[in-house]
Amino acid sequence: MVDVLAFGEHAGGKIAPITADLIAAARGVGGRVAVVLMGGDLTGLEAQTAPLGVDKVYTVQHPLLAGESVDMLVSALEQVCRRVQPRVLLLGKTAIGRDVGPCVAFRLGVGAAQDSVAVEAGGQTGRIVATRPVYGGTAMAKVTFGSSNPQVVIMRPGAVERGSVPGAGEGVAEEAEAIEVELDESIRKVRHVETVRKESERMRLDGASVVVSGGRGLRGPEPFAMLEELAGLLGGAVGASRAACDAGWVDHSYQIGLTGATIRPDLYVTVGISGASQHMAGCSGAKRIVAINKDADANIFKEASFGVVGDWSKVLPSFMEAVRDLVRS
């Protein structure tokens, strides 16, 4: 019997960080926790889950599961759920999980709570209660499930403090089981043609300990060169608000927020960003936020620890000069 089943993700022969998030969340719910790994070749992956503290690992290996086709994954996960009958199914809100989770839920006729930041077994009924930001983060909702299982919850990456959950990471004695699934080419409705990567030398946003972002207040692409220099001085990465990306000043891969990158730096410096809830959704995990904005009433000052109310074109050059001196000394 399995209570909580986590949909494990992996890339390049390594378990992806979201998998540890999900297992920590699953431990918080309680009961027997299993993770399911799917792919064309899972060699070496199973062993990596032991330190994460699961009671059981299911492996689903099939040639058609190589290549991350959502159609194939949905069919395979549906079959696994029918076999294992978990009470709760957890997935990550990743490019894969955010599609696979709802599709499996629809197929099983159950509900899914998207983009959740906390999950717990509620009061007397023991039904799952998921907490999730809605209205772009302006409001928070607590939702629960009807009577059918599994209760599908799609978790926002990085939302669960992994260390804070008792039992997580304790390396519980685990059992392994391979599950056979039936898949054939007719299941693939969407065909992959090619992947185009925009080559970029710039530092990655995820994992950066310092991020410097610009918004609509910069009024053009040129000031981003200053932000690049500042980020360079601080050993950080450059990001942007959606408004700056939509204006074409920087590529959309710079976008931080609900529909962009999620960051958790120690220091997040925003310049000419108003702090809309959809932007903050991607950076609320930052330890300290610094705001440079000319509008004292801008929402960003409600979220920032330090701020300057002023025109960036005057504030930023002297700030950078002082930073230059400080990092040299």
Add this chain to the structure above:
Amino acid sequence: MAVRRDAVANIIVCVKQVPDPEAPPSAFRIDDGGKRIADSPGVSSVLNGFDENAVEAALRIKDAAGGRITVLSLGSAFAADVVKKPLSMGADDLVLLQDETFDDLDSYGTALVLSEALKRIGEFDLVLCGRQASDWDNAQAPLGIAELLGIPCITVAQKVEINGGVVVAERVLSGGYEVVEADMPALVTVSNELGEPRYPTLRGIMTAGRKQPTVWSADDLGIDRARLERRIRIMDLFLPVRDRQCEVIQGEDDADSGRLLALRLREEKLI
């Protein structure tokens, strides 16, 4: 589902009326039941932004190869100027799915009603939706429609084209994109990376004003209300208070403030 293979494509765009997501958080109120956002004067109704991107995607296909665009919206009450906006941008027809019971649907119910309406429309090649609605940010109904109709679903597209009976789309990935294709009929969700939606023209607004929407109720669609029962129930909805007590650094002028800010951050060992 009868699929017509005419020279031009039949495109359906699903759109939703939502409270303006860019209204300041302080303007939002929760109603007494604690389960929904109340109507409040500071928050107007708008068309969901990603749905406007979907309308734009449909119009680009129509511009390039011709086509007929039907807009489909689901709700219990509509503001005419909001749901007619796609018509004023250049869409051809509007179908409103309006019923009191549509007031409180979860993603499952939403997808169910929309898929029944699509079955009733019958002849379509492509369904376009916004990648998510800016109220509940669920990004689930489009996946559900595709599941219930058994058609392919491509999510978060920045480009959508039709090539014969095949839809070709670019899916946004972090740091790039993926080109995918599927046989039609198919559903594609559209993201803002597609580019700005066009503005309605004056002529468009006048034509839209004269057009009468087709209105269907739950009964018209033959929907058994028991099937709409919520699978996800809202227990509580609240507005989190955020106020980190920002320390505002103020120097003699802006330049001085910038310098002092750097010193303060050094003091805190942040730089």
